[in-house]
Amino acid sequence: KMAEEPPMPVGAPSLVRNATTQDPHGKKTAADSPPSGQGSMFPILAVVVVVIAVVYMLMSGPEQGELDSPFDKERFASLLNTRDLGxxxxxxxxxxxxxxxAKLLVKQRTQDDLHGTVVVADSQTRAIGRKGRKWYAKSRxxxxxxxxxxxxxxxxxxxxxxxPQEHLTHLNYAVAVAIARACAAEGASGVGIKxxxxxxxxxxxxxxxLLDYQPGKGGVALVGIGINVNEEIQHADKIDATAKQAISxxxxxxxxxxxxxxxxRVLEETEALMAGTLASTLSSYGEYDMLKDRRIRVHHKSKNVxxxxxxxxxxxxxxxDGLEVVKSDGTKLTLLAEEVSISPA
Incomplete structure (x- = not known):
């Protein structure tokens, strides 16, 4: 004989919802059945809230910075996700x-202290580029x-x-891809590497x-980057010939x-690419390559000489080994450090 179930205490909630029960008059009722439509509004409201949030994010874009403000070290640290760089x-x-x-730090610090260190400035008074060219770098x-x-x-x-020549070549390509990806991630279209x-x-x-290799301390590569982030170049009241070729x-x-x-983002992308192979980085480079299948002019001094x-x-x-090109007579060459300008198609 099966044991009888103990009686349910008076006022205890039923553990089985929507069960069919008998009322004192013998009529069947749906116990605990909610009124029609009750509880159905919450999922709809949740979906509406999510849709509004997504639309707001798409319309507002990424978090914006402030003009003419100093570099925020704490904010940078909170955004960084690397092993060493930064x-x-x-x-x-x-x-x-x-x-x-950076060159001064190479003389002052050990290898372990140097690797991954980044020097950041709001402005530079003697900025230099490739082949010792001076350039404007006063806007913070x-x-x-x-x-x-x-x-x-x-x-x-x-x-x-x-x-480590091939390693340094890999580093140069990796940084170029990293900057291109960072620009694209900010919403810029038409990004390319020249x-x-x-x-x-x-x-x-x-x-x-600008990449410079210091053989001391076991070999240190110094990678200088300049990025026009927020300066209004194309919308400035006065713009010189050099600025006409620039954009932020x-x-x-x-x-x-x-x-x-x-x-x-530049540091994260660089570190990730350098953890892979040169072949993989070259494949990524190809996605942004501006010179592929384009007519170019190869200059041995400068495009102005x-x-x-x-x-x-x-x-x-x-x-x-460099940039592979084909001359108009069909001769194949590999460029090392010559300057290249893009000719009209």
Missing amino acids: KKLEYKPRTSTTMAD DNLYATFMWIPSLSASPPPKGAV WPNDIWISNRKVSGI IRDATGYVALRERVLA DDPRDYDAVGVRPTK
């Missing part, structure tokens, strides 16, 4: 060049930085004792890279970007 930060409101500051709405990279301490170091070290938006230069992320997107976010050795060619692809 974990040590040297901030200067004003300096001659971040590259010069832009990004000026140099980071230190020690090949032997990286996630994928070159063979011990070897001259070999060997320029990043463009809509056929105007937004960033440049703000010009391209219409909003004030966070310099701290841009730098954090005619040289009898200059010639026209078509860009093929970047490699570990």
Whole structure:
């Protein structure tokens, strides 16, 4: 004989909802059945709230920065997600060049202290670019930085004792891709890389890279980057010939970007690419390559100085040895450090 169930205490809630029960008069009723429609509004309201939030995020875009404000070290640290790059930060409101500051640190610090260190300045008084060219770097709405990279301490170091030329080539390509991705992530369209070290938006230069290798301390690569972030270049009242060839992320997107976010993303992308292979980075580079299958002019001095050795060619692809091109007579060459300008199609 099965044991009888104990009686339910008076007033105890039923554990079975919507059960059919008998009322004292013998009629069946749906116990605990909610009135028609009750409880159905919550899922609808939840969906509406989510939709409104998504629309707001799409319309408002990423968090915006403030013009003419100093670089925020704490905000940068909160945005950074790297193993080494950017974990040590040297901030200067004003300096001659971040590259010069980095070279001084190489003399003062050990390898472990140097690797991943980034020098950031709000303005530079003696900014230099490739081949020693001077350039304007006084607006603190832009990004000026140099980071230190020690090949032997990286996630994928070159063979011990070897001259890390291929590693440095990989680093140059990786930084270019990282800056291109950072610009695209901020909402800029038409982002491209012009070999060997320029990043463009809509056929105007937004960033440049300067790589210097110091053999001391076991070998230290200094990577200088300049990115036009928030300076209104294309919308300025007065614009010179050089500025006509430049653009900023703000010009391209219409909003004030966070310099701290841009730098954090560049460092993250660089570190991730350097953890992989050169072949993989070259594949990513190809997504932004401006010279592929385009007519170019190869200059041996500069695009402003005619040289009898200059010639026209078509860009093929970047490699570990340089830029492959095909001259008009069909001759295939690999460029090392010549300056290249894009000819009209």
